[in-house]
Amino acid sequence: MHGRTAVAGVGESRYYRRGAADETEFQLACIAIRNAVEDAGLKLSDVDGIVSFMDRDRNHPARLGAALGTGKLNFTGQAWGGGGNLGMSTLMIADGALTAGYAECVVIFRALAQGQFGRFGRAPAVARAAGEQAYLMPFGVAAPVVRNALMVRRYMHEHGIGQEALAEIALAAYAHAQHNPRAVRYGHPLTREDYHASRWIAEPFHLFDCCQENDGAAAIVMTTAERARDLAKPPVYLRAAAAGMERWGGVPAFNEPSFPNGRYWHIGEKLWERAGAGPADVDVAQFYENFSGTTLMAISDIGFAPADGIEDFVSGGNIQWPDGDLPINTSGGNLAEAYIHGFQAVNEGVRQVRGDSTCQVPDVELSLVVSGPGTPPGSAALFSREP
Amino acid sequence: MDRYLPEDWILPALDDGNRDFFTSGRLALQRCVECGTVQHPPEDVCRSCQSQRLEAAEAEGNGRIYSFSIVHHPLGPKLAGSVPYNVALIQLDDHPHVRIVGNVCDPDEGPLEIGQRVRAVWTTVPDPHSDEPLRLPQWVRGEPAGPQAE
Ligand SMILES: [Zn+2]
Numbered sequence: 001m002h003g004r005t006a007v008a009g010v011g012e013s014r015y016y017r018r019g020a021a022d023e024t025e026f027q028l029a030c031i032a033i034r035n036a037v038e039d040a041g042l043k044l045s046d047v048d049g050i051v052s053f054m055d056r057d058r059n060h061p062a063r064l065g066a067a068l069g070t071g072k073l074n075f076t077g078q079a080w081g082g083g084g085n086l087g088m089s090t091l092m093i094a095d096g097a098l099t100a101g102y103a104e105c106v107v108i109f110r111a112l113a114q115g116q117f118g119r120f121g122r123a124p125a126v127a128r129a130a131g132e133q134a135y136l137m138p139f140g141v142a143a144p145v146v147r148n149a150l151m152v153r154r155y156m157h158e159h160g161i162g163q164e165a166l167a168e169i170a171l172a173a174y175a176h177a178q179h180n181p182r183a184v185r186y187g188h189p190l191t192r193e194d195y196h197a198s199r200w201i202a203e204p205f206h207l208f209d210c211c212q213e214n215d216g217a218a219a220i221v222m223t224t225a226e227r228a229r230d231l232a233k234p235p236v237y238l239r240a241a242a243a244g245m246e247r248w249g250g251v252p253a254f255n256e257p258s259f260p261n262g263r264y265w266h267i268g269e270k271l272w273e274r275a276g277a278g279p280a281d282v283d284v285a286q287f288y289e290n291f292s293g294t295t296l297m298a299i300s301d302i303g304f305a306p307a308d309g310i311e312d313f314v315s316g317g318n319i320q321w322p323d324g325d326l327p328i329n330t331s332g333g334n335l336a337e338a339y340i341h342g343f344q345a346v347n348e349g350v351r352q353v354r355g356d357s358t359c360q361v362p363d364v365e366l367s368l369v370v371s372g373p374g375t376p377p378g379s380a381a382l383f384s385r386e387p
Numbered sequence: 388m389d390r391y392l393p394e395d396w397i398l399p400a401l402d403d404g405n406r407d408f409f410t411s412g413r414l415a416l417q418r419c420v421e422c423g424t425v426q427h428p429p430e431d432v433c434r435s436c437q438s439q440r441l442e443a444a445e446a447e448g449n450g451r452i453y454s455f456s457i458v459h460h461p462l463g464p465k466l467a468g469s470v471p472y473n474v475a476l477i478q479l480d481d482h483p484h485v486r487i488v489g490n491v492c493d494p495d496e497g498p499l500e501i502g503q504r505v506r507a508v509w510t511t512v513p514d515p516h517s518d519e520p521l522r523l524p525q526w527v528r529g530e531p532a533g534p535q536a537e
Contacts, residue, residue, distance in 0.1 A: 154476070202458040
């Protein structure tokens with residue numbers, strides 16, 4: 001923490017619409033990892049740690065290590081629970097392994113081929129739903145979009161938030177994606193009229209409030225700050241990170257006491273305390289948008305604006321590059337670049353510090369990446385140009 | 388009352404913790420014998436004091452719409468003929484910290500709004516794996532009633 005480790009390289013596969021990839025999910029993972037290692041100026045044989053997230057990740061480290069010809073593996077780890085919301089926890093795991101000396105060169109990745117393995121936007125083809133899902137799926141809460149719709153509808157009700165606030169998240173993502181040839185929605189601009197005219201998926205979410213379903217992979221390489229300074233690209237330091245949830249934030253089926261608010265109060269407190277900085281110091285931010293409305297919750301809860309003022313905060317171009325005070329999702333985000341469970345946002349957060357973004361904010365000192373607040377726990381990471 | 392979603396739509400998988408909720412025709416919650424906390428969904432331990440001595444508690448079945456969504460996109464082929472359908476989160480009058488997911492199945496009562504009063508009614512669905520049918524709570528708008536209607 002506090003800049004003792006750094007991101008030395010970032011890489012990705014090509015991002016596709018779901019089902020459009022020629023590669024398997026495992027091949028996509030290999031491509032992203034190879035590209036990240038090459039970007040750092042390292043060799044695959046230098047890699048001695050592999051970290052990912054998502055309980056059901058199918059690309060096991062032993063298989064990956066063998067296929068990629070990594071060096072001896074000294075460390076493997078996985079962030080537990082949380083879906084896309086726990087993506088930044090992987091950086092905490094790697095940071096811990098590197099600072100403890102358990103590993104020297106850790107790759108972190110997420111690969112997702114919804115064409116190959118089933119879509120998050122569809123109900124699973126099951127006759128029975130068990131556990132928490134028994135209380136949800138039989139009543140039609142059969143995909144994340146409905147779950148998040150219930151959360152966001154209540155949030156909008158409690159805080160007087162209108163549909164335009166949701167539109168702003170989608171419009172920012174699409175505006176930024178038009179500068180990013182990697183973005184799946186590159187060449188597909190979105191107007192406010194298009195947004196409002198698009199079909200409802202689950203109210204209050206229109207089509208453009210929902211993340212895409214994609215095939216692709218994103219990866220980074222982390223190493224110690226000392227080693228990163230000798231590599232091909234300028235080091236991007238991990239200034240601070242935080243993860244977790246409110247007390248009882250994990251009570252299932254909408255019964256957590258903090259419902260419907262995001263669960264970022266304590267993640268924000270921890271992050272800013274560890275970073276010795278605050279929201280006002282952040283130059284650019286990437287927010288996981290599984291859905292536009294949950295992004296509003298994350299922006300507010302991590303400290304940028306009170307919930308009652310979040311619509312003002314995101315309006316008037318304030319979250320759009322190049323003129324907004326806080327440009328967000330500057331590669332197009334999950335809505336318009338690609339949905340790699342939010343991990344592609346790490347690559348963009350790193351590029352902003354290096355000066356490599358297609359919507360580059362000038363002189364970035366602090367670059368924030370936030371995952372959540374859908375399924376707890378959630379997580380956040382803050383990158384810096386100086387350790 | 389008929390099931391709001393199609394007869395062949397996903398059913399709950401029963402376990403010891405949820406069997407009452409899905410078969411008894413009562414709004415079955417869980418109470419901790421040690422500290423009295425009522426919790427939902429049920430858990431193997433009390434979330435307040437971690438006791439494993441848990442007993443059945445029953446809610447009256449009256450509440451208010453806490454949140455809702457109208458789902459327009461069929462999430463699976465079996466729902467293709469059912470959209471748009473509603474999903475509501477119901478806050479119970481007698482256990483206001485408890486929220487229950489369900490469907491409001493009284494289309495003649497007009498659009499759903501947060502805060503509207505609802506009460507539980509029950510739909511009986513044959514269980515393909517058992518002789519005992521499932522009984523799922525559904526909701527209709529209106530003032531609190533005494534005994535729960537079929
Ligand atoms: Zn107890």
